[in-house]
Amino acid sequence: MELCGATRLGYFGRSQFYIALKLVAVAQSGFPLRVESINTVKDLPLPRFVASKNEQESRHAASYSSDSESQGSYSGVIPPPPGRGQVKKGPGSHDAVQPRPSADQQEPASPVVSPQQSPPASPHTWRKHNRHPSGGNSERPLTGPGPFWSPFGDAQSGSSAGDAVWSGHSPPPPQENWVSFADTPPTSTLLTMHPASVQDQTTVRTVASATTANEIRRQSSSCDDPWKITDEQRQYYINQFTTIQPDLNGFIPGSAAKEFFTKSKLPILELSHIWELSDFDKDGALTLDEFCAAFHLVVARKNGYDLPEKLPESLMPKLIDLEDSADVGDQPGEVGYSGSPAEAPPSKSPSMPSLNQTWPELNQSSEDTAIVHPVPIRMTPSKIHMQEMELKRTSSDHTNPTSPLLVKTSDLSEESKINSSVKFPSGNTVDGYSSSDSFPSDPEQIGSNVTRQRSHSGASPDNTAPPPPPPRPQPSHSRSSSLDMNRTFAVTTGQQQAGVVAHPPAVPPRPQPSQAPGPSVHRPVDADGLITHTSTSPQQIPEQPNFADFSQFEVFAASNVTEEQDNEAEKHPDVLPAEKASDPAGSLRVAQTDGKIEEKTAASVPANVSKGTTPLAPPPKPVRRRLKSEDELRPDVDEHTQKTGVLAAVLASQPSIPRSVGKDKKAIQASIRRNKETNTVLARLNSELQQQLKDVLEERISLEVQLEQLRPFSHL
């Protein structure tokens, strides 16, 4: 023992002592008195630990042999527990040794319950086992002396600390370990427990607790944050976690966790409370973080710390998953919304099924961007794609080269449709120009569109007088924007509106003029109803479509697509159908135009929204229609203007697509963005409406209750 103590400083003395005890046990059991044998006999400790321990043990092997004898005497001695206290604090190895036996004895004494104690009749065995556990750090189940835990907490902590030191930490500065553990209050108790539960302490917990306890005891260092988990502890917990669940990212089912923590011999009520605290997501299973928190709480409790009412911040599981899921949730939600607009268009133009399909995809892709920045979307690429798709779908020999593009775009997204539609107008008037113009008009939705438009615009002359680019309402405010658009459209000409809606940037919505005619043209073709409407005021159309396109681009990418398609429809019936199909908004637009015509809606945004939503999921689409219809009818500008403006913008942007393949892509992308924006807008509208619906239902319920209450009185 002297050797043990001598070789190690006071703290380690204990560990050494434990080793010695183990050796004694080994010797008693008939195995060669070697540290290694101890390890082999008992559960094999973790390799590293073993090594460390072996080092220590080997050093003292010789001494152990002699020590064992002395230990034997020690075992018999079992000095009174007070020694423990000294041991804990006392650095003296001897003291540690002595207290240990006493502690050990205490352990055996108290744990009458624990049969484990019995095997090692003498405290040595405990110690040895203790060592073993500590050495083996492994995962010994906390079978140990449950009852011991508390009483031995202190004593054990001391001894276990030593053990823990071994097990938990490589020989190198055990003091370091001490230090580290010192911060962990629970460790000590657990450590003590472990020694008690020597034999079967498979749970790392015991070891860890021992180590931690030791640390704390030894060094009663300041505990800055009693709930903070030290690295060693965390490593220990992780090790324990892996024994139950090899996958660190997996869950520990409730039953397994219950079994595990029951070993700690804490009352079920406390364990239940610990579970409540640590199971953060209330799923009945523990993630690694949750498990560490729970383990830490158990250790703390074991060491006498009261359980907190709330989970300490340092134990909070990282909510990365939650965040991720939340983010994911948002995106899918957005995607879903965007998908709805996509679906709407299809209703309109069955011939553009492909567009529709692509549209949701585009929406999804742009979802992320749309969600984050609903504002400008690179319309150009999307438009281009859309146009291409439109072209493909319709596979019609449109007079305008853009028509096929329009078709494609419609498939891709409303934006694309718009692009295509824009293209058409542009084709009709100024192909590239219009599309390019339309793009700029939809700044929010299509960044690329803008670029394309610019490029296009540069190419084509400004057919119509470049409407002043009024500041477009942010697409983020679907309703507001729609309102704004409506108003702006109502107030200003389609061109202006389009400009405003399309691109807040001062890009003159050149395509508007060209688009206007386009959309107007499309309208008739786009929707049957629209057709009638669109035909009403071709003059207006040229102006409005632009606005519509732009506004739609901003707010409703999809709608823009439809707009464009509508515009193009005029020229290319095939395209229009495609647009319609792909752009549910288009159908909405049609409906809206109808509505507008009939209702002359100066409807507020909600009305617009409802209109837009009712006929079609994406409000933008209705707006588009409106734009078109406005062009024709010039009725209510509110919804339609907004939407049509968007559509116009889209359309405007689209025409530019056909200019070049690159532009097409940009247009498509732009249209995608617009569609995404539209989707977000629609999603908002949807949520708002649902809220209203809920409120109304609640009111209804309350009214019904009141009615029932009043009924008896009616008889009176």
Added chain:
Amino acid sequence: MAVCIAVIAKENYPLYIRSTPTEDELKFHYMVHTSLDVVDEKISAMGKALVDQRELYLGLLYPTEDYKVYGYVTNSKVKFVMVVDSSNTALRDNEICSMFRKLHNSYTDVMCNPFYNPGDRIQSRAFDNMVTSMMIQVC
């Protein structure tokens, strides 16, 4: 809002019962006990349909001059009974319903705890806190 909240197990013994301490608790216990008959009536009446179709919220079980008793039953035949003060007319049915839903959620959280054996008294602090919040609202 509620002056008394009780959770009754399937076998009709209480898992959790709590009243505002100001009142005579025994009276509330008695009211909850008598309401169990009404609950059983409602359950059996609706039992013709499949359990899935059965509504969880039972609504007003029976009113007294001072109090109103509401009931809610889960699919596992665990019943929640809530006694509210009649003077609190502002309490709407859907509010009661939402309170029951909160109760149900907290109850499932308690159930998820592996250390909780179904059939034991509910001693979860989180559940207690939630119930207290509901009862304090009234005051």
